[in-house]
Amino acid sequence: MGDLKEFERQQKDALKAKLSDEDMRWLERSITWEAPDLRSVSVQLLRQLFPEPKHPERINDNRLLLTLIWQWWLLILMSEADPVRGNLRSFWYQVVEPFYREHRLLAPTEGFLELVGSFPTGVGELPTGVSDRSNRVARVVELMTENLGKFVWHRVFKFSGEFEFQRPMDHLSFVGKDDAKYLFFAEKEGLWWLCQMLYGEPEKSISVMASNGQPSFLSLEYFARDLARRTKKVWIGVFSDYDPWGWSIAISLAHKLSFFMNSVEAYYLTSPSLFTPQQIANGHDLSHHPQQSQVQHWVEDTGGVDGRPIALHIDVLSSAKKQLLAHDFVKYAYSGKLGQHYLAVPKLERAKFWLSQMGVA
Numbered sequence: 001m002g003d004l005k006e007f008e009r010q011q012k013d014a015l016k017a018k019l020s021d022e023d024m025r026w027l028e029r030s031i032t033w034e035a036p037d038l039r040s041v042s043v044q045l046l047r048q049l050f051p052e053p054k055h056p057e058r059i060n061d062n063r064l065l066l067t068l069i070w071q072w073w074l075l076i077l078m079s080e081a082d083p084v085r086g087n088l089r090s091f092w093y094q095v096v097e098p099f100y101r102e103h104r105l106l107a108p109t110e111g112f113l114e115l116v117g118s119f120p121t122g123v124g125e126l127p128t129g130v131s132d133r134s135n136r137v138a139r140v141v142e143l144m145t146e147n148l149g150k151f152v153w154h155r156v157f158k159f160s161g162e163f164e165f166q167r168p169m170d171h172l173s174f175v176g177k178d179d180a181k182y183l184f185f186a187e188k189e190g191l192w193w194l195c196q197m198l199y200g201e202p203e204k205s206i207s208v209m210a211s212n213g214q215p216s217f218l219s220l221e222y223f224a225r226d227l228a229r230r231t232k233k234v235w236i237g238v239f240s241d242y243d244p245w246g247w248s249i250a251i252s253l254a255h256k257l258s259f260f261m262n263s264v265e266a267y268y269l270t271s272p273s274l275f276t277p278q279q280i281a282n283g284h285d286l287s288h289h290p291q292q293s294q295v296q297h298w299v300e301d302t303g304g305v306d307g308r309p310i311a312l313h314i315d316v317l318s319s320a321k322k323q324l325l326a327h328d329f330v331k332y333a334y335s336g337k338l339g340q341h342y343l344a345v346p347k348l349e350r351a352k353f354w355l356s357q358m359g360v361a
Contacts (some may be wrong), residue, residue: 004037004071007078015156023154030150031068043103059105061140065147068099071153076162083164088145088218091163096144097137106136130327149217153259159218173223177205180230182333184326186210187240187249188314191291194239194326204330208232214249217256224260233263235338237329238345241283242270243311244291244298252343266345267338269329272305274321284311302343330343 016024035049050067052058068341072095075081076119084091092360141262152159159165172192176182176199184206195208207227209215215223227234236254240246246266272280286295286309295309304310314322332338 004074004078004080008033008071008074011074012273019155023156026150026154027156030063030066031070032063035067035071038068038071038099046103061105061143065096065140065144066150066293068096069144069151071145072154073162075159076180083162085164085166087166087218088148089141090133091148091165092141092144093224096140100140106140111206126159144287151219152221159221164228165218172211173209174199174207175223175226175230176207178203179206179334180227181234182206182330183227183234183236184208184329185236185240185253187213187238187246189272190315191239191322194322196325198330201330204334206330206333213255214252220253220256221260224257234261234265235333236264236266236345237333237338237342238266238267239269239314239325239329241311241313242272242302243286243313244294246270246300246314247298250345265338268327268345269342270312270314271343272310272312274314274317274325279316280312282308282316284317285309288312301346 006032015027019027032049036045038046042051046064047059050060050064052060072081076083084094086094090150148163151157157163172189174195174197178201184195186192186195186209189210189212192210195210199205199208209223211219234257236257238250238253240249250266250268254264258264275283283305289295289309298304299307299309305312317325328341329338332341
C-alpha cells in the first residue's frame with residue numbers, strides 16, 4: 001500500500017501549478033486535509049474529523065463526501081482503486097454506500113433534519129425532513145453527485161478522466177452535419193422528433209438535443225467534447241416551458257456549456273406569442289406559488305404574460321406550431337438575427353440567482 005498522504009501532497013503541489021487561484025482556493029477550503037486515509041479511519045475519529053458545525057453529534061456529510069471523493073481520486077491515480085467505469089450511481093454502490101454502511105452513517109438521525117419540502121432525485125421528488133432511511137439515502141446520493149460535479153467545475157478532474165464515468169443516456173443528441181455551431185435544445189424528450197427533423201435537413205443539418213429537463217453536467221461534458229471538434233462557438237435556441245423552471249433550464253444549460261466551449265450565446269425560443277388566447281387563459285397562475293422569489297425574478301426577466309405570472313407549457317402547442325418555431329430558429333440563426341427575434345439568456349451576473357436556485361453557482 002502506497003503512502004496516500006505523501007501522494008496527496010505531491011498532487012496538491014501539481015494542481016497549484018495547473019489551477020486558477022479561484023479553483024485552488026475552492027479545493028483548499030473544501031477538503032479536510034488533516035484526515036488520514038479514510039479506508040482505515042475509525043467511526044469515532046470520523047465523527048471528530050467531520051462534525052456538523054451546529055450539531056457536532058451529527059456527521060457533516062458535505063465535507064466528508066468532498067474528502068472521500070478527493071481521496072478516492074488519488075487512490076485511482078495510485079492504482080490502488082479501480083476506475084468506476086459506470087454511471088454516477090455506480091460510485092455510490094461501489095464506494096460511498098459501503099463506506100457509509102461500515103461507519104453506520106445511514107441512520108435517519110444523521111444530518112439533513114433541517115430540510116423541508118421536497119428534494120429532486122433521479123427518480124422524482126422525494127419529501128425531506130421525514131425520518132426514514134430512504135430519504136436519508138436519496139439526499140446523500142444527491143449530495144455525492146453535486147460534489148463530484150464541483151470537482152469537475154473547478155477543473156480538478158474530468159468525469160471522463162480517471163474515474164471513467166460512462167456517458168449517460170439522460171438525453172438524446174446529434175452534432176450537426178453542416179452547421180454544428182447552431183444547437184436546438186428541447187427540454188422534453190417527447191420532442192426528439194422535432195430535433196431529428198432539424199438534424200435531417202439537407203445542407204442545413206444543425207446540432208440538436210432533447211432532454212428530460214436539465215441535462216446533467218456529466219452528459220454535457222461528453223456532448224461538448226464532440227461539439228468542440230467541430231466548432232468553438234455555439235448559438236443555442238432553448239425550447240422549454242414558459243415558466244420560471246423552463247427559464248432556469250435555459251440559463252443553466254448555457255452556463256454549463258460555456259464551461260466547455262469558448263463562446264456560448266443562448267436564446268429563449270418560447271414566448272406568449274406562441275400560445276392562443278384560450279391556452280393563455282388555461283395557463284397556471286403562479287401568484288400564490290410558494291417559490292415567489294423565483295416567480296418574481298422570472299417575470300422581471302421575461303415579462304411574464306403582460307406582466308402577470310402565468311406559466312405556459314409547450315406541450316399544448318400544435319405540431320405545426322412547433323415545426324414552425326424550429327424552422328424559424330434555423331432561419332434566424334443563418335441570417336444572424338437571433339437577437340432580433342428572441343430573448344437572450346442572461347450572462348453570468350444576471351444569471352447568478354437562477355444558478356444558485358439550481359445548485360450550479
